[in-house]
Amino acid sequence: MFTQQDNEDLTRVGPGTVMGEYLRRHWQPFLIADEVALADGAPMRTRLLGEDLIVFRDSKGRLGLLDRYCPHRRVDLFFGRNEECGLRCVYHGWKFDVEGNVMDMPAEPANSPLRDEVKIKSYPVMEWGGVIWAYMGPKEHMPERPPELEWGLVPAANRHVGKRLQENNFAQGVEGGIDSSHVGILHSMLDPSNPNASFRERQRAIDPKVSYLARDTAPKFFVRNTSYGLRIGARRNASDTEYYWRITQFLAPFYTMIAPRDPMSPIAGHAWTPIDDHNTWTFTFHWHPKNPLDSNYDPQSVNVPVHPDGSYRPINNRSNNYGINRDTQRLYSSSGIEGIGLQDSAIQETMGPIVDRSREILASGDAAIVAWRKLMLQQARHLKETGEVPLPKQPELYRVRSAGIVLPRGVDFEEGARELMKVA
Template sequence: MLSRKDNDMLTQVGPGTPMGELFRRFWLPALLEEELPEPDGAPVRLRLLGEDLVAFRDTSGRVGLVDAYCAHRRAGLYYGRNEENGLRCVYHGWKFDVEGRCVDMPSEPHETNYKDRVRITSYPTAIRGGVVWAYMGPEGTQGPLPEFEWSELPVAQRTATKRLQRCNWAQAVEGGIDSSHISFLHSRKEGTDSGPRNPYHQSDRHPVFEVSESEAGLVIAARRNAEPGHYYWRVTQFLLPFYTMIPPVGAFKESSREPYDGHAWVPIDDHTTWTWSFSASPARPYSDEERETRGGRKGFWGPVDEAYLPLLSADNDYGIDREKQRNDNFTGITGIPNQDAAVQESMGAVVDRSKENLGHSDRGIVNFRRLMLRLAKALAAGEVPEAARRGDLYRVRSASVVLPADVPVETGAAGLLKAAPAPADR
């Protein structure tokens, strides 16, 4: 459990909050590149860390991320004209470039230099891996982009998508690092056509956890009994400030060659989150079917509509089917993301952690909370996390592997947890 004071610190992400300031020291996934497909196209509304923003791609192809409101009388720039390397407010014609500078003020006398003294908030952006990244920290403090393996693979070997989640970022992350719930929430009745692909999750439902801190976050290893004299290890990476990496499901002894997935839980505000899903296939291109399954709007991480809003939500009880719950899967809800969202959103937008009763299986969650609170307090005292300054710390993978019982996971899985070296031409 957490005190209500610590729970507030963990969950509040707006400007000036300790956790919000910590997030602002990292590059954040802001948009899919497909949302800004062409120069001078329509602007896109977005909200990140409690701030209302507008993104646009200017005539030169640069992406601007600026305050959602004009500096004149706060009219919405979403309705603006994206033209000639700037976004022009339709109220009085004031125009702003991607750096937030007012470059035209046609409603004011031509001889005045007033426009040179007016600007709106803008944030640096970068594009990598089909994602528009944003840095919302103090000017001049940004480090390099995180060097996720998926973001540097060819297009044919990676996917990225997102969906809205109606709860705070922290309870979504805590679902991502909780390996024990897999044996229940995502389980299926034995003998069904779509039964569990991983037998160890069902044969041993009370995993033993080993949690260690890394320079980029946490390594959370869940140990289950396997064949005699062996353990099955499911090793999840939590990477600052809100990423998780999901171990491959099959080929337990060769999981470094299997496609793997990951998530980012990017706070929109204290009550809503963008759940990003990434996938990487380091050894081979995805088939068209795999690409649609992992990255399409109707695929595994969907279904979502054109605005990336889930079609299954609390409004329709996530499509729960009680007959299916009796005869097929544990929840009666179709799809792992929908099962996760159902339980995480059912806690309320911000769960009251002072009322919890945690057990051994929650070791990863306890360590996550302690780490985030410690780093937020350290930043308030002037200490910037090392991971915010070093993109290379993100060159890691998750792993699932069967090891002899006398082989420590940190030894037996070490090679599987390393991503390929950075491309020479990056």
């Protein structure tokens, strides 16, 4: 039984919460690298783990992530002047460097002790793998570097990074990312040539590449605990002698990798970074371990068209029911919503910002979800009891990938896909 208390502990991300403190021991990706590209450019408001922050790049190109509000009289530093290696509050001119030290207090006497006493809250920031990361935990526990996820290790040309705002708690995103049993249903296309045939028949008639998904919509789940999180095998019938395996990876605290359609195609993965209890940055990564992505590479419509104003809010969103088209739904696709990513957003957001997990009816297809919740609560509560989170100190453990493979029946999926899941 998943209690209300479990739900609180799983989903609340602010300072002092069980999950919030656990998340703070990890580096968090929160911006695409070019979002704050310019030295002395405009400071940007951001919000992470429930805290209002301001991010800027100083004259030397260093990134700063500070409390949004000036420690003097709490003015929003969005209006600050980014000048000569610091951010100056425009009200009384207090100026801060990227580490939060006071550089100037022009409205105070020159010998004011405040200059040394005051600091603004600041967090370490680093740029790696096409994204910008923040560390918001205790300094003495800061991991040397972010997790060595494969999308960060490959050359930039082999990688594509997309981002969208999701108005729901991060746990709902992760649960969607490891939910392999929805793939052949929510995301399925329908054969338009015979609209009178049944849903299941029209599903089967479509794209041969996804035929395993459509033919066997009730995969059997095999969930294994690993040093980095979970390895989830979803087994579908392929032939009388073979199974089709989709192996999803979950890497703590909020990374998922979904199975590529075949071993040659790029791999897709997500990071579900909590903005606050009710909002999430959904990063979508596509990468190829060996080859640059085609310049007109279409990330399988997983990337959702978003407003160009920097909000990353999808153009179709909850306010217009995600642009659902009932004719499309009748004729061509199971959802009538355009694009895999938006289909995911639609079902995750409209559960409500934090779904009440004590009211669900879990089924056999939810084995991975159950294992995930258990693991996350256990990890977060372990920190509360012991003060330790060992995983982020071992970034090399994240060197794994997802896989999709047909294996003879009788071969264990971890054995059969071992080489495919390895990152050199």
